[in-house]
Structure formats: C-alpha cells, structure tokens
Amino acid sequence: MRFPGRLLVALAATMLATQPVAAQSVLRDAETEAFLDDISAPLIAAAGLEPGNVEIVLINDPSINAFVAGGQAVYIHSGLIEAADTAEEVQGVIAHELGHITGGHVLRYSDGAAAATKISILSLIAGVGAALAGSGDAAIGLLGLGQQAALGNFLSFSRTQESSADFAGADFLSKAGISGRGSLAFFGKLLNQEFRYGYSQSDEAGFYRTHPLSGDRIARLKEVFERDPAWNASANARQQAGFERVKAKLTGYIAKPAATLRDYPESSQTVPALYARAYAYHKSAHVDRALATTDALLARNPDDPYFLELKGQVLLESGRPTEALEPLRRATQLTNAEPLIAGLFGHALIATEDAANFEEAERVLRAAVGRDRYNPFAWYQLGVVYAARGDIPRARLASAEQQVLSGAYALAIRSAQAAEAGLETGTPDWLRAQDIGFEARALLERQCELERGRSCERR
Known part of the structure; x- marks a missing residue:
C-alpha cells in the first residue's frame, strides 16, 4: 500500500499489519485533523464506511507515502502533504487507501505471503537435497530461483491489489462528486519521481514493484475519470484554502527555518505564508517576530481558533504561560473544547504555577481526555494536577x-x-x-x- 513500491518496501509490507508506525511518530494538530476529517468525509460515505470508525493519521516521515495497516485507519506521511499541491490530490490518495480497506487487502496480505513462503520452502528443500548430493552450485541456483519465484508471486499479488484499490478509489471519488484530476495529477508526480531517480519503466523493473507502473495506472485511470460526470466538477475553494494553510503550517513545523523563509518569503503576506513564518520564527527563538506574525494573522480574523492557539503556543513555549491563558481559553471556547487545544490550555494553566488555576486545569484536562483518550500529553498534565493536590x-x-x-x-x-x-x-x-x-x-x-x-x- 505504499506509493512508489520497491523491493524492500514490498518485503516490509507484511509487517505493517502488526506494527504500522513503530519507527515513526504521529503528528497531531487540531486544525490538520479537522481538515483531513473534512476532505475524507464524503469519500468515507461513498465507500459505505461509518465515519466514526475511520481515522486519517498523519505520520512524521518525509517520504511520499500512504498506507493502511489493519483496522480502518489511513496513514499519510507528511512528505505526501508537502508534495501535493491541492486538496483534491490528497483526496485521491485517501480514496485509493479506502479501496484497500473495503477490499480487505491487509487481511488478505497473509494469503499472498503464505503462497510465497510455500514456494521458498520448496526451493529450500530442493536446494538442500542438491547440496547433500554434492552439487553446491546447483543448490545455490535452486535457492536463488526459489527466492525469485517467491518474490514474484508476492509482488504480483500486491500489484493486483493496488490495481483494485485504484478503481475502487475512482468509484468513491465519482460517488462523492470529486474530480479525478487531482488523483491523476498526483500519479503524475510519482511518475516524474520514477524518471528523476532512474527507475526503469521496463517490464523487468516492474516485476520488482508492489505497485503497477505509474504510467500504466495513469493511462487506465484517465479513461475512467474522463468519462465520469464529476470530471469537470469545480474544486472546493474552502477545502483548497484549508489545504494551503495546513501545508504551510506543516512546513513551518518540520522544515528548517531557513528553508521555510525561502519558500514563504517576507514579500508574501498571504495567510499560509504568515502561518509558515510564524513557526519558523518561533523555532528560531525570535519570539517578538513570531508574535508579530501571529498578531498579523489575528488582525485578519480575531476569532480564528487556530490563530489563537498558535499565539498561545508561542507565548507558553517562550516561558510566558500567564499571557498564554487568554488566547488559549478563547481558542478552547471557540472549538467547543477541542481536545488537543484544551490540553494545551490545561498545560498553560499548570505552567503558571498558580494553585488557583489548578481546579480549572483539572476540569479542562478531564474534558479533553474524556473526548480523546489517545492524548498522552493531556494525561501527563492531568497526573501533574492530581499529584499537586495529593x-x-x-x-x-x-x-x-x-x-x-x-x-x-x-x-x-x-x-x-x-x-x-x-x-x-x-x-x-x-x-x-x-x-x-x-x-x-x-x-x-x-x-x-x-x-x-x-x-x-x-x-
């Protein structure tokens, strides 16, 4: 289920069902999660899945990648968001991954792996037999052929699933009234990467891929999408604006400040540019410039909860928790106590070291974990409150x-x-x-x- 699939990725894929994000960290942000929920909702409905049962999880990994790994969770790498240019491109990826979920492909991976394992075991037995008979070269040859056959069997199984997910995703996009242009554009990016890094488009190279060749996928899907009534549907302007904000925010958080300031220069006064630079200044410990930038955002919309959250975060992490209370309290109110924002507000209340704030902190944090138990930071802060009161x-x-x-x-x-x-x-x-x-x-x-x-x- 990874985007360009290579040999090592194929072999690692069998482990994803048991430990999907063991080597990576989950990125959690209230605005980003709300955006991903928003753009995936019509696709989840089109797939016939229950919205409350499907999670879209952002992983801190620079590779252009997305996968499913058991259950109903879609994992998207931060590198994919950075590579995308539109919300529709991300929706195309999500639709494809939902195709894996509805197709039960993760559960069926064991079938493909089992078949490959049988071939490997048979070749091993034959190789051992040849070795015992005194033919070492023949043994090595048999083992090598057996491994190649096993790998080919497994990857063929995987490519079939990928093709199935492509067409399922196209169907979900159609039912949701979303144009397939974004999906094709993203596959085009993958094709460009294959050429850039010298990945051969030959059939021999394709043998070692978990995914069908990107050029073939584009050609097949283009026929489907161009016949679809949603092909000429207009992009959702609100969702595109949300994507640009989230992408800028992610860049500001992850990238080195110099790279962020290069991509979002001072000459640009758009909301995404201000967002990205505020994070870059904060990471560089330029507190005054970070606060000036957040104030510029708030001047455009004083009641944007995410701008308020950012200002509170900058103040709190700069050692000014008392000043952080007002924007974070307001952000918590405006989002109806969104758990991640409420958790940050609870942290600020505790960080004031004023016992008078601890009762409110407990109330806010208990509400946060009540709505989202999977927030270790909020649990830690709640433990601090309990310990402080004995x-x-x-x-x-x-x-x-x-x-x-x-x-x-x-x-x-x-x-x-x-x-x-x-x-x-x-x-x-x-x-x-x-x-x-x-x-x-x-x-x-x-x-x-x-x-x-x-x-x-x-x-």
Missing part, C-alpha cells in the same frame, strides 16, 4: 494512561498496580487501572514476540 492514586492512574499510549508498557504495568492498590475497590477508576494493566501486559508480550520471535518470559 491524590497520588489518580496521579499514578493518569501516568499509566500516558505510559501505555507512549509504549512504556513495563512502567504502565507498575503505575496501574500502584493506582489499583490505592483506589477504592470496584470504582470506575479502580476498574480502569485493572484494564490498563491487562492491556499493557498484552502489548508488552506482543512487543517481545515481534522483537525476539518468541514469547517473552512472564515477569
């Missing part, structure tokens, strides 16, 4: 929540045990401590099996 069992419970989300499973087990020992038996918090302990043990066992290839000893 409620150690709930502080340990909050720590356990944070640790299990962060992958610190052994610590989570100990924190959950300590919380369970201090909480009243049978209460919801006591039951939750038990649940976290069970969850952390299961995840630790799974982690050990993946790393060592066997079950870990029980501690």
Whole structure:
C-alpha cells in the first residue's frame, strides 16, 4: 500500500499489519485533523464506511507515502502533504487507501505471503537435497530461483491489489462528486519521481514493484475519470484554502527555518505564508517576530481558533504561560473544547504555577481526555494536577494512561498496580487501572514476540 513500491518496501509490507508506525511518530494538530476529517468525509460515505470508525493519521516521515495497516485507519506521511499541491490530490490518495480497506487487502496480505513462503520452502528443500548430493552450485541456483519465484508471486499479488484499490478509489471519488484530476495529477508526480531517480519503466523493473507502473495506472485511470460526470466538477475553494494553510503550517513545523523563509518569503503576506513564518520564527527563538506574525494573522480574523492557539503556543513555549491563558481559553471556547487545544490550555494553566488555576486545569484536562483518550500529553498534565493536590492514586492512574499510549508498557504495568492498590475497590477508576494493566501486559508480550520471535518470559 505504499506509493512508489520497491523491493524492500514490498518485503516490509507484511509487517505493517502488526506494527504500522513503530519507527515513526504521529503528528497531531487540531486544525490538520479537522481538515483531513473534512476532505475524507464524503469519500468515507461513498465507500459505505461509518465515519466514526475511520481515522486519517498523519505520520512524521518525509517520504511520499500512504498506507493502511489493519483496522480502518489511513496513514499519510507528511512528505505526501508537502508534495501535493491541492486538496483534491490528497483526496485521491485517501480514496485509493479506502479501496484497500473495503477490499480487505491487509487481511488478505497473509494469503499472498503464505503462497510465497510455500514456494521458498520448496526451493529450500530442493536446494538442500542438491547440496547433500554434492552439487553446491546447483543448490545455490535452486535457492536463488526459489527466492525469485517467491518474490514474484508476492509482488504480483500486491500489484493486483493496488490495481483494485485504484478503481475502487475512482468509484468513491465519482460517488462523492470529486474530480479525478487531482488523483491523476498526483500519479503524475510519482511518475516524474520514477524518471528523476532512474527507475526503469521496463517490464523487468516492474516485476520488482508492489505497485503497477505509474504510467500504466495513469493511462487506465484517465479513461475512467474522463468519462465520469464529476470530471469537470469545480474544486472546493474552502477545502483548497484549508489545504494551503495546513501545508504551510506543516512546513513551518518540520522544515528548517531557513528553508521555510525561502519558500514563504517576507514579500508574501498571504495567510499560509504568515502561518509558515510564524513557526519558523518561533523555532528560531525570535519570539517578538513570531508574535508579530501571529498578531498579523489575528488582525485578519480575531476569532480564528487556530490563530489563537498558535499565539498561545508561542507565548507558553517562550516561558510566558500567564499571557498564554487568554488566547488559549478563547481558542478552547471557540472549538467547543477541542481536545488537543484544551490540553494545551490545561498545560498553560499548570505552567503558571498558580494553585488557583489548578481546579480549572483539572476540569479542562478531564474534558479533553474524556473526548480523546489517545492524548498522552493531556494525561501527563492531568497526573501533574492530581499529584499537586495529593491524590497520588489518580496521579499514578493518569501516568499509566500516558505510559501505555507512549509504549512504556513495563512502567504502565507498575503505575496501574500502584493506582489499583490505592483506589477504592470496584470504582470506575479502580476498574480502569485493572484494564490498563491487562492491556499493557498484552502489548508488552506482543512487543517481545515481534522483537525476539518468541514469547517473552512472564515477569
């Protein structure tokens, strides 16, 4: 399910179903998540999936890539957002990945891998037989041919799935009334990359690809899209403006400040340019320039919650938490306590080190984790509040929540045990401590099996 697919990616794909983002970090931002939810909603409906069950997750990885890895989550690399020029291009990618979900392709990957494994095992047996008979060269040849056949079998299986996802994605775009021009434009970018890096377009090279050749995909899809009634549909101007903001924000956050200022120079006074430069100045510790830029954004729209969030973030991370309270409180109100923004506001309240703010911080943070349990930072801050008021069992419970989300499973087990020992038996918090302990043990066992290839000893 990766975009240009090469040999190592194909072999690694079988592991994605068990550990999709092990080596990468998830990027979370309220505005970006709202944007991705917005542009994917009509596609999810067109695919016949329940909106609340599908997640679009942004991964901090510079490669141009997207994949699904079990469940109903679509993982998009930050490099893909940076490479795209329009919201429609991103929608084309999402539609394709939803095709993998509706086709059950991740579940069926084991079928392709199993067939390849059988071929490899048979070649291994034949190779060993030849070696025992005294023909070392023949043994090596048989093993090599067996591996090539196994790889060809697996990649052929993968290319078939990719083609299926292409046409399913085209169908979802059509049903959603979204033009396929963005999808074709993005495949064109992939084709240009193949030529730039010298990837051959020959059939021999195609044998080692998890995806069909991009030129072939474009030709086939172009026929489908040009006949579709949505081909000439106008792009959604609101979504395009949102994409440009999100892309600029991502660039400002990830790229080196010098690169951001080159791509979004002072001469540009557009909202995306101001957004990107505000992050670049903040990363460079030019606090006054960062605040001046956020104020320029707020002058255009004083009630934009994301501009307010940015100003609060700059103030908070510059050691001025008290000044950060007003913009963050307003952003929290305007978004109806969006969990990520509310979590940042709760952090600012705690960072003032004023005990008078702790009650509000607890209220805000409890609401944040109530709506989004998968926010380790908010759990950590809530633990700080509980500890400050002497409620150690709930502080340990909050720590356990944070640790299990962060992958610190052994610590989570100990924190959950300590919380369970201090909480009243049978209460919801006591039951939750038990649940976290069970969850952390299961995840630790799974982690050990993946790393060592066997079950870990029980501690």
